[in-house]
Amino acid sequence: MLTIYLIVVVFPFFWILVTSFKSTGEIFGDNAFGIIPDDPTLEHYKQVIFEKGIFRAIVNSLIVSFTTTIYIIGVATFAAYAISRFQFKGKSILLGIVLAVSMFPQMIIIGPVYNLFIDLGWTNSYFIVLPYSTITLPMAVWILVTHFNQIPLALEESARIDGATPFQTLYKIVFPLAAPGVFTTAIIVFIIAWNEFVLAITINAQPEYQTVPVAISFLQTQFEILWGQVAAATTIVTIPTLLIVLFFQKQIVSGLTSGGVKE
Template sequence: MRYTSKQAWLLGGILLSVMGSLFPFFWFVITSIKSQVRVEAIPPTWFPDWNFSFYQTVFTDHHFLRYIGNSLMVAGSTTVVALILGVPAAYALVRVRMAGKVWILGGLLTVSMFPQIVIVGPVWQMLSTMGGLNTHWGLVLPYVGLTLPLAIWILATFFKELPTELEEAARVDGCTTVQTMLKVMAPLAAPGIFTAAILTFIYAWNEFFLALLLLTDPVKQTLPVGIALFQGEFTMPWGEIAAASVLATLPLVVIVLVFQKGIVSGLSAGAVKS
């Protein structure tokens, strides 16, 4: 196949950006399978020696399983709560006739743009009063607050696309508003729900700053905080950090692949004459 110069430039650009974004990942993948000697070699070496001992020490010396468990707990709860709140909210915002709808949606967007550093103080204060510091629900609460606007926006976009006739058919067929939402609208907005779920989960899985501040008890800490605190007083265990990072990324890759199956495009085709 021959490329025109325009296509060649485009292809080059794509390759460059993919390499740029994958390089750090590539680097810690190869670092994680080097031996301690190669990790610390100067100049750095490109070639790993296929030594998997870091993976072992991550589990044995650094409570990796505990961090994973905590992160799953927090990210999973955040996703579930955000969807339970977000689906009805988005549906209502799209379908219920009410005044000031635009302001609500605009307000949500504004809230999601607040920098974390601005809200972290008040959040800490509030959780401290409520006894939510060093608890998982105390972390889930702000996570839900921060991810909900985006989730609602994504879901609202999907609900808006669905024909109103379907809802009317459901209502005539005997559904209440909640049943209409759960039995007809939600299945059809499944691609949107999966998208919102994935983004929420990734956010909660990767979030570092709030987790670092709100969870000081090592038993409660999540994966990003845990990995960051691998470093000792005098040492920087690069190999372990790399191995843990690879392992932390795997669930995300798996989840995206699994959920992608659920994103069946054109699910709503055939509902109405297109």
């Protein structure tokens, strides 16, 4: 059953890879469903790299994703720590609101955000990372609260007795212990920011600021979608996220499981 599941999951990625090496005629010809291309070509890769500027879109996505990850993790860490450690009325309601906000459809905020960016003159810029918080911050806070709850309060009390300030306790005691959860949250935030499409295509319409999903969506003419170029671009832009997951898979698994066991 696991083998069948893996085949089903991996097959779309494999098919995109195969399609990227097929000529346009072959994609729609007799060998459209062939696993091995009759006449493999790199033409689609040359077009998306040298003509469509896919590397520029990758750079934009890296800038936006890394910036979003850094500031979201910073804000979410302090917010989650405060929710986890401080006792106040409405704490459960606040967590419920945080979870509910993460479920809001993006289309609800597109209009107000776009009007605000027009008024501020921030369209077609890297300020797009600011509204990304609407889709990443609630999730990050919710995950980190779970991890902070697993850290014994006795450790923090011992640090205070030794003279540590609240901030020293956070970054010397709590943060290192919650590092697997923080790291996993950062990876998830990065991937969400990397794949975001609706905000990016609405706010950044100029090619020099387009992110990867937007750039791929423009690989078409008035009459057809350039499936060969789409497949080639998809293969190229999948590499960064694939490398991140492969290099940090142990940390990701550790972070996902560490917050799920109550001692």
